[in-house]
Amino acid sequence: MIAVTLLLAMILCAAAWLVIHNAQRAVTEEMQASVALAGDLVENSIRSDSEALAAARRLSDIGHLRHLCLSLVARTEPSPTGCTNDETTEAPDWFSALIRPEALPERRLAIAPDYAMVIVADPDDEIAEAWQDTRGLLALLVVFYLATIAVVYRLFGRALVPVRRIDAALARIEHGDYAIRLPRFSLPEFDGIAAQFNHMAAALDAAQRENRRLREHSLRIQEDERRNLARELHDELGQSLTAIRADAAGILARGEKLPPGVAESAEAIVAVAGRIYDQTRLMMRRLRPPGLDELGLDAALENHVASRQRSHREVSLVYTGNDRLADVPTPIAIHVFRLVQEALTNALRHGAPAHIDITVDLETDRLQVDVRDDGRGFDPQAYRPGLGLSGMAERIDLLGGRLQVDSRHHHGTHIHADIPRASAASAKGRISPEIGKISH
Ligand SMILES: Nc1ncnc2c1ncn2[C@@H]1O[C@H](COP(=O)(O)OP(=O)(O)O)[C@@H](O)[C@H]1O
Ligand SMILES: [Mg+2]
Incomplete structure (x- = not known):
C-alpha cells in the first residue's frame, strides 16, 4: 500500500515538474520573442536621429507595454534592471519563483548620439498567463492522484478483507476456539481456503469433543473403580480382619487352658490384624474421600x-x-x-x-x-x-x-x-x- 502511494506520489511530482518546466520554457521563449520583435519594430520605425528622439520619448512615456518595458536612458547610463510595474501578478509567489527566468532578455538601441532605448522583458504578465494555463493542469493532477489513491485503497481494502478474516479465524483456532467458521468469499481462491478451513475446524472440533468425552469417561471410570475398591476393602477385607481379630481375641480369652505358644501367636495375630486394618482404612480414605458420598x-x-x-x-x-x-x-x-x-x-x-x-x-x-x-x-x-x-x-x-x-x-x-x-x-x-x- 505504502509502495503504491509513494509510486503515485513520485509520478505526480514528475508530472508537476514537467508541467512547470514547460511553463518556464514557454515564458522564456515568449519573452525573448517579444523583446526581439519590439526591438526590430522600434529600430525600423525610427529613421533619423531627430525624429528618433521624439518617437523614443513618446514610447518611453508609455513605459510599460504588455510583456515589455521601454525606457529612454542616457547612453552612458546602465540599463534599468526591470520594469516598475505596479500591477501585481495573480500567480502565487512560489509559482513565480519557480518559473521566473534568472536573466531577463533585454535589447538596447542607440537613439540619437546621447540616448539609448532599453527594451526589457517583463515576466509578470507571462507568468500570470502561464499560471492561468498551468493551474488547471496541476489541479487536475492532484485530483487524479487523490482519486487513484482512494480507488487503490478501496480495492486493496476489499481484497484484504478475506485475508484479515482468515487471519483472525486462525488466531481463534490457535486459542482453542474450534467453533469458529469462515463465511463464503466471492473470490474462488479465498472461498476454497475458507471451505478447507471450515473442514479443518469441524474436524478439530469433533476431535476435541471426542477427546473430552474420553477424558471424562476415563476419569469417571477411575473414580468408580476407586469407589468399588474402597467398598470392597471395607466390606470384604475390613470384615474379615475384624473376624480374624475377634477369633484371635477369643483364643486369648481361654487363658491358661491354652497349649504353650498359642497365646503368643494369638497376640501376634491380633496385633498384625490391627495393623493391616489401619493400613486398609488409610487406603480406603485415599481411594474414596470419607464422607463425600454421605x-x-x-x-x-x-x-x-x-x-x-x-x-x-x-x-x-x-x-x-x-x-x-x-x-x-x-x-x-x-x-x-x-x-x-x-x-x-x-x-x-x-x-x-x-x-x-x-x-x-x-x-x-x-x-x-x-x-x-x-x-x-x-x-x-x-x-x-x-x-x-x-x-x-x-x-x-x-x-x-x-x-x-x-x-x-x-x-x-x-x-x-x-x-x-x-x-x-x-x-x-x-x-x-x-x-x-x-x-x-
Ligand atoms: N504449592 C507449591 N509450592 C511450590 N512448588 C510447587 C507448588 N505446587 C507445584 N509446585 C511445583 O510444580 C511442580 C509440578 O507439580 P505437580 O504437577 O503437582 O507434580 P508433582 O507434585 O508430582 O511434582 C512440582 O514439582 C513443584 O516444583
Ligand atoms: Mg503434585
Missing part, C-alpha cells in the same frame, strides 16, 4: 483438611467452606475434592509454607475454589511438569471452568478454580460443553 463436599473437605493438619502440625491449615456446598452433586464434588487434595499435597510437599488457606465457595452462578500458601513458590512457566497440575487443569476443564496458577519464587502459590454453577449443579456426571481455559 455428608457432601463441605464435610469431606473439612475432614480432609483436619486429617492433613494432624500429620503436619508445623503448618497452620485454615479451611473455609459453606453449607451450600452440600448442593454440589457428587460427580462434580469429587473433582473439586481431588483438586483441593492435590493443591494441598503440593503446598505441603514442595512449598514448605507456614500457612495454607483453603476456601471453597458456592455462589449464585459459580463455584470458586482457592488454595493459597505462603511457601517458596515456583515459576509456573518453567515448572517440571508433573501429573498433579495437569490433572487439576483437566478436571476443571471438564467442568467447563478455568484454572489459574499464580506463583512466584518466595511469594507463595495461589491455585484458583472458577467453575460455572451450571456444571457444578448439573445432573449426574453431565459436563458443561463450555471450553475451559487454563492459564498458568
Whole structure:
C-alpha cells in the first residue's frame, strides 16, 4: 500500500515538474520573442536621429507595454534592471519563483548620439498567463492522484478483507476456539481456503469433543473403580480382619487352658490384624474421600483438611467452606475434592509454607475454589511438569471452568478454580460443553 502511494506520489511530482518546466520554457521563449520583435519594430520605425528622439520619448512615456518595458536612458547610463510595474501578478509567489527566468532578455538601441532605448522583458504578465494555463493542469493532477489513491485503497481494502478474516479465524483456532467458521468469499481462491478451513475446524472440533468425552469417561471410570475398591476393602477385607481379630481375641480369652505358644501367636495375630486394618482404612480414605458420598463436599473437605493438619502440625491449615456446598452433586464434588487434595499435597510437599488457606465457595452462578500458601513458590512457566497440575487443569476443564496458577519464587502459590454453577449443579456426571481455559 505504502509502495503504491509513494509510486503515485513520485509520478505526480514528475508530472508537476514537467508541467512547470514547460511553463518556464514557454515564458522564456515568449519573452525573448517579444523583446526581439519590439526591438526590430522600434529600430525600423525610427529613421533619423531627430525624429528618433521624439518617437523614443513618446514610447518611453508609455513605459510599460504588455510583456515589455521601454525606457529612454542616457547612453552612458546602465540599463534599468526591470520594469516598475505596479500591477501585481495573480500567480502565487512560489509559482513565480519557480518559473521566473534568472536573466531577463533585454535589447538596447542607440537613439540619437546621447540616448539609448532599453527594451526589457517583463515576466509578470507571462507568468500570470502561464499560471492561468498551468493551474488547471496541476489541479487536475492532484485530483487524479487523490482519486487513484482512494480507488487503490478501496480495492486493496476489499481484497484484504478475506485475508484479515482468515487471519483472525486462525488466531481463534490457535486459542482453542474450534467453533469458529469462515463465511463464503466471492473470490474462488479465498472461498476454497475458507471451505478447507471450515473442514479443518469441524474436524478439530469433533476431535476435541471426542477427546473430552474420553477424558471424562476415563476419569469417571477411575473414580468408580476407586469407589468399588474402597467398598470392597471395607466390606470384604475390613470384615474379615475384624473376624480374624475377634477369633484371635477369643483364643486369648481361654487363658491358661491354652497349649504353650498359642497365646503368643494369638497376640501376634491380633496385633498384625490391627495393623493391616489401619493400613486398609488409610487406603480406603485415599481411594474414596470419607464422607463425600454421605455428608457432601463441605464435610469431606473439612475432614480432609483436619486429617492433613494432624500429620503436619508445623503448618497452620485454615479451611473455609459453606453449607451450600452440600448442593454440589457428587460427580462434580469429587473433582473439586481431588483438586483441593492435590493443591494441598503440593503446598505441603514442595512449598514448605507456614500457612495454607483453603476456601471453597458456592455462589449464585459459580463455584470458586482457592488454595493459597505462603511457601517458596515456583515459576509456573518453567515448572517440571508433573501429573498433579495437569490433572487439576483437566478436571476443571471438564467442568467447563478455568484454572489459574499464580506463583512466584518466595511469594507463595495461589491455585484458583472458577467453575460455572451450571456444571457444578448439573445432573449426574453431565459436563458443561463450555471450553475451559487454563492459564498458568
Ligand atoms: N504449592 C507449591 N509450592 C511450590 N512448588 C510447587 C507448588 N505446587 C507445584 N509446585 C511445583 O510444580 C511442580 C509440578 O507439580 P505437580 O504437577 O503437582 O507434580 P508433582 O507434585 O508430582 O511434582 C512440582 O514439582 C513443584 O516444583
Ligand atoms: Mg503434585
